[in-house]
Amino acid sequence: MKLLGTLAFVIALLLSVMVHEFGHYLTAKRFGMKVTEFFLGFGKRIWSFTRGETEFGIKAIPAGGYCRIEGMTPRDEMPAGEESRAFYGASTLQKLIVLGAGSFAHFIIGFLLIFSILFGVGVNALLSDITQVSPNSAAAAAGFQPGDKIVEVEGKKVTDWYQDAKVIATSGGRELSFKVERDGQIISLKASPTYLESEKRYLLGVVTKVGTKREGFVTSVKDSVRATGVLTRESAKALVALPTKVPQLIRQTFGDEERDPNGLVGVVGAARVSGEAVGSQKLDSTERFGTFLLLVASLNIFVGLFNLLPLLPLDGGHMAVAIADEIRALFARLRGRPRPAAIDVNALTPLTIGVFAVLAVLTVILLIADIFNPVSLNL
Numbered sequence: 001m002k003l004l005g006t007l008a009f010v011i012a013l014l015l016s017v018m019v020h021e022f023g024h025y026l027t028a029k030r031f032g033m034k035v036t037e038f039f040l041g042f043g044k045r046i047w048s049f050t051r052g053e054t055e056f057g058i059k060a061i062p063a064g065g066y067c068r069i070e071g072m073t074p075r076d077e078m079p080a081g082e083e084s085r086a087f088y089g090a091s092t093l094q095k096l097i098v099l100g101a102g103s104f105a106h107f108i109i110g111f112l113l114i115f116s117i118l119f120g121v122g123v124n125a126l127l128s129d130i131t132q133v134s135p136n137s138a139a140a141a142a143g144f145q146p147g148d149k150i151v152e153v154e155g156k157k158v159t160d161w162y163q164d165a166k167v168i169a170t171s172g173g174r175e176l177s178f179k180v181e182r183d184g185q186i187i188s189l190k191a192s193p194t195y196l197e198s199e200k201r202y203l204l205g206v207v208t209k210v211g212t213k214r215e216g217f218v219t220s221v222k223d224s225v226r227a228t229g230v231l232t233r234e235s236a237k238a239l240v241a242l243p244t245k246v247p248q249l250i251r252q253t254f255g256d257e258e259r260d261p262n263g264l265v266g267v268v269g270a271a272r273v274s275g276e277a278v279g280s281q282k283l284d285s286t287e288r289f290g291t292f293l294l295l296v297a298s299l300n301i302f303v304g305l306f307n308l309l310p311l312l313p314l315d316g317g318h319m320a321v322a323i324a325d326e327i328r329a330l331f332a333r334l335r336g337r338p339r340p341a342a343i344d345v346n347a348l349t350p351l352t353i354g355v356f357a358v359l360a361v362l363t364v365i366l367l368i369a370d371i372f373n374p375v376s377l378n379l
Helices: 002-030 092-121 138-142 217-254 267-278 285-306 315-334 345-372
Strands: 035-051 054-069 123-133 149-153 176-182 185-191 194-196 201-203 206-213
Touching (some): 002 035, 002 092, 002 267, 002 285, 092 123, 092 217, 092 285, 123 138, 138 185, 217 345, 267 285
Antiparallel strands (some): 035 054, 123 149, 149 176, 176 185, 194 201
16 A cells, blocks of 8 residues: 555656646647647657647656747747747746746645545544433433434534534533434434533533544635645745755754654655555545645645745746846836847856756755655654
């Protein structure tokens, strides 16, 4: 099962890369740009086919993918008669849409995976089905029985027992009205919760079961939007804290310090954690699948946000250049001057190489750490 989870994670990651590049492809084609290649992987071409003017295929090294849009810089030569289809000739808004489409696709993937958990797979939740009634309790005196399902409290329909049961804890001991479903019939009951000093709250005296709960469509959409926002916020915090975690990672990689589950993790480490979750004997099948989907969703949201950093060669770096071009053009218009030539990204190659080198070193350190001192969630 662990191997299955690891392979599933790798496949999910490759599919995420494909969707990312497909975002670039669709928007570029929509604005009439010339797209000549769409490949998963790098290196030697393994398989491909051509549709229209674009070659689609797979390359030998499964470490990402790319969508080749012609004319990314003014230095790039375009076929005769197709100069207007160059990327650099598009409007700033069109450039930003094409460049940002990849990251946007990651957020969509994250949202859809979270939605599939809430609406399809379900999550473990406290249900209102009674499994036990405590002797000499308010529930026993009121006539509650094991097998009853509490469907209403104080005239309010039970939709989330964890939240709805709070009216009991804060009742102050006053009499509450309940409706329960028993053998297909709805029965009305009244009970006055009793205060338990050890719990510091009022209790009815029932134990309800924990089971899988699936939310309705509208609720799932709302909660998925909220969860996506939370994961985005936490990813942003992680990115801000990333430089401070590098020294810790170095100590954990080349020293005896134990890996921090909340620290930096590479692709190999994430795949290993995915395998651990899928193969865990502590989780049931629903929990394993839900945990796997949540890991993939979290990774997509983090990658989507990371890719928006204003650093070349990331998409966010190219977006920053496009925005800088537009700001320069605005100042030129205000001064009554013609639009200045676009910033030549090739002139920023030393900066791009520097960023790439830093990312490459960090990737290697993460790879070593994930292999020799892996993160474990103890699932």
